Amino acid sequence: MAGLATTFGSGAMTNSINEIENAQVILLIGSNTSEAHPQVARRIFTAMDRGARLIVIDPRRTLMAKRADIHLPIRPGTDIPLLNAMMRVILDENLADDLFIEMRTENFYGLRDMLFRFDLEETVRLTGVDLARIRAAAQLYGRAQKAVICYCLGITQHVCGTGNVQAIANLAMLTGHVEKEDTGVDPLRGQNNVQGACDMGALPNVFPSYQQVDIDDYREKFERAWHASLPGQPGLTLMQMTHGGKNGPLKAMFIMGENPVLSDPVSDRVEETLDNLEFLLVADIFLTETARRAHVVLPAASFAEKTGTFTNSERRVQMVRRVIPPLGQSRTDSDIIMDLAGRLGYAMDYESPAEIMEEISMLAPIYGGMQHDRLENSWGLQWPCWDRSHPGTPFLHKYYFTRGRGRFTPVVHEPPAELPDDDYPFLLNTGRIYHQYHTGTMSRHSALLSREAGEALLQLHPEDGRRLGVRSGDLLRMRSRRGEVQVKAELTETVRPGEVYTTFHFSEMPVNRLTISAQDHFSQCPEYKICAVHLEKV
């Protein structure tokens, strides 16, 4: 979420989920909301029942796209020119919010100059969307009093992911659609506690509450609190750690509750990296593909066996409560970490998760007023929550942006790292489906969820199906420059000719053998959404 942080100063949903119901216009970009965020989709449908209009930017005809007032079926990877075109229309038709731009933002002229040099006809060629539709969408969004933009991994998982997010932020600021209730920019987070893991500083460059490790004041504060000297150089990112290969930078890893063999791109490379470690420690609830490669595997407790907090997409910190004791000999991850620290000569003796949270609230200003006793007696609190008397914050940036003024950052189109050609004529896109979750570590162990969606299917347009001589249910061999898998075809008009789509939940069809490791330059998010593949009937 680097893009939103550079523009607004904070990388989280600016609204609460319930505010979406009151929006007049909702712009969805790269989000298959009804499958990945059902409760958000429910709010969007409620808003539409109350008369709201829905604009969907998505290469596929998803359920949301079918319900939309305007669907812009763009070529994958061309979000930036499309958003720039919408902004140009907004400028040309005087729909910009001049007062907001004047009072609350900076570098507007940088953006304006870029947009005035911008060729609208060129956009049509790049995005494959006709100008009339782009114009209609821009007018609808620009004229609304209350408008919300929701985006998801369809925006961030590109080489230009950060640029995509900045373009979205530019559009929202240009029309003044940020600072109010029921109005804003909302990144929908993929996994249940991604927001919390970021807030807690499970990132190579920041301590909890986004305090940078290379700023002396912050580091000294944590050194005093933790009684230890701390490294000041930002560390390696996930991709740098898991894609080093034989001569990678790491000799030992501790992986807690993640399954990078299945979730990360170019799985062969991940396997090679893990197999070449001197020592791999994994803590998980099941023997995942990653755990199978470990030297030591620790049985962890599931969420029903521990107490703590999760932070949802709308920054709401809420309780997770223990229902039963850990199964068998399994232990909670906190117990494992405290034990490990003790054996390494550093005492971590917390009586309870509540005591850990107390330490967090002293060191992480946005969690300043979050203590378990307060969370116990409410539906949670939304950060920032500065102290014990603070009620929490339903929507962000009320009178000023976290970074002071919002900054317009002009961005231009950057083509995807790999596009279809004669040898690999299809464009492969990957994502999630309704009945499964992430790498399936939990959801595939659920009887019903597996009955409803037990195997991976490759969505293929019927026209392409005819050309290849395949019908729904036929087995296809799918090959990219990096690897090959076999997968069953599902003919559907959800995808367009020349484009195919599948999911990464299933280890029998490890689609990340095919995907590329090209990443966004700033956030290092891998480009899962686009790579070129060749298909043939088996």
Place this chain on the structure above:
Amino acid sequence: MHDVLTTCVYCGCGCGLYLHEHRGRVTGSSPSRNHPVSRNNLCVKGWHLHEFIHHPSRLTEPLMRKNGRLTPVSWDEAMNCAARELGRIAAASDGKAVGLLSSAKCTNEENYLLQKLARAVLHTNNIDHCARL
């Protein structure tokens, strides 16, 4: 039998729901009526949230690789080995050759402790999670 209010783990919406406990087993779930996100409603993943908890292939004992095979061992043996190896490699490289991956499925408290372990104990900022995925 009793119900415990908790939070769904299957997506970033964060529905509030009750898990039903019966004789030491989690047997079902139901939505919270007044929770601001769930408002008496769950999606199919939330309704079947309990199903993986008692799955027979849950890991219940520590495993260690011996002669190439993962073999059950005591907690003490597993933890001693883990601490020795992580400590040795971290000390020899001043933290540069160890890396930790935290989880977006773990709690805030656990994520906090893991990054504290990385930074204060193993002396490395090589810590990340799947935020970008």
